[in-house]
Amino acid sequence: MKKYSYVGISFIILVFGIIVIPKIVNRVSDTSIVKNNRMSADNPVTNEKLSYIKINGKPRKVPEFAFLDQDSMLITNHDYKGKVYVAEFFFTSCPTICPKMTKNLVYLQNQLKDYGDFGVASFTINPRFDTPRRLKTYADNYKIVNQDWHLLTGDREDLYELANSGFNIYAAENPNVPGGFEHNGYFALIDQDGYIRSRYDASGNPIIYYRGTIGIEEKIDDNGEEEQVSILLEDIKKLIQKNKDE
Numbered sequence: 692m693k694k695y696s697y698v699g700i701s702f703i704i705l706v707f708g709i710i711v712i713p714k715i716v717n718r719v720s721d722t723s724i725v726k727n728n729r730m731s732a733d734n735p736v737t738n739e740k741l742s743y744i745k746i747n748g749k750p751r752k753v754p755e756f757a758f759l760d761q762d763s764m765l766i767t768n769h770d771y772k773g774k775v776y777v778a779e780f781f782f783t784s785c786p787t788i789c790p791k792m793t794k795n796l797v798y799l800q801n802q803l804k805d806y807g808d809f810g811v812a813s814f815t816i817n818p819r820f821d822t823p824r825r826l827k828t829y830a831d832n833y834k835i836v837n838q839d840w841h842l843l844t845g846d847r848e849d850l851y852e853l854a855n856s857g858f859n860i861y862a863a864e865n866p867n868v869p870g871g872f873e874h875n876g877y878f879a880l881i882d883q884d885g886y887i888r889s890r891y892d893a894s895g896n897p898i899i900y901y902r903g904t905i906g907i908e909e910k911i912d913d914n915g916e917e918e919q920v921s922i923l924l925e926d927i928k929k930l931i932q933k934n935k936d937e
Contacts (some may be wrong), residue, residue: 741880742897744887747901751887753778753784754857758814758845761826761834766812766841768885774839775930776810777878777923779903780854780862782817783829786869788876792903793833794879795920800858801839802924808931810839816872818844858887860900876904878923882930890926 757767777796781789787922796811803809815821821829826842829835835842844850854862854874862874877900880888889897898919905911905918912918 698747705894729880741888741929742891744889744897744899745928753881753885753887754853756843756849756853756857758843758850759823760841760843761823761830763823764841766843770841771790771810771812771839771881772885773883774810775883775927776812776839777927778812778814778858779877780814780816780850780858780860780874782815782870782872783825784817784870785813785872787903791906792876793829793880795903795906796840797833797835798907798920799924799927800835800840806928809837810835811837811841813840813842814850815842815844816850816854816874817846818850854877857882875900877901878903880923880926880930888926888930890922 745751753768755768757765760766777799779792779796781792783789793813796813799809800811815826821842821844823844826844829842830842851862853909854860858879860875860877860879862872864871865873879900882888889899889901892898901923902919905916905920907918907920910918
């Protein structure tokens with residue numbers, strides 16, 4: 692009798708592990724600020740249809756925002772309506788990952804120069820320093836020419852709220868790190884209707900964001916992480932083409 696009881700208990704535990712635990716993990720991934728996501732060599736991404744990033748079962752949409760760009764123009768999320776765009780958080784005096792991220796975005800800009808429905812939103816996390824004038828100089832230095840690439844600055848609290856709550860991408864001031872600020876090196880992909888999209892990994896989970904700190908020419912960094920700019924380019928084109936086909 693005990694033997695059958697043990698078998699029954701083991702079966703229940705197995706079912707719990709298969710069905711319930713993955714749901715708990717996905718729930719945590721959906722509602723927590725992303726410091727690290729599932730983008731690893733052990734979970735390679737797949738070239739399938741793109742997922743919607745969901746919170747509480749609903750597709751995650753970029754929240755309302757309004758900031759000044761490098762030309763002192765007021766830019767809101769509505770200015771990106773009908774465009775596929777990439778969003779990032781950076782700061783112009785960043786001595787570490789930001790230059791690589793910007794170069795990767797310039798690569799995307801140049802590869803997509805014939806696509807009029809592609810843009811970039813670069814939100815500074817150091818608005819006290821990054822005035823529109825400084826952002827303009829930064830844009831000129833990196834040869835940012837896409838008319839829909841806006842480098843955005845404004846109220847500090849609004850920018851951090853957008854990063855940590857709107858996108859769930861970690862950003863914070865930290866005097867103990869180079870440059871005085873720490874943030875993820877992720878790119879968010881947003882579709883024409885303002886929804887955050889991504890690929891799935893081999894386990895069927897959305898990767899959420901694309902790694903932006905490894906150059907297209909590097910392929911793999913010192914930690915064994917693969918570049919994801921090339922697959923981001925594919926997915927941007929996929930969304931643009933899908934919109935044209937509809």
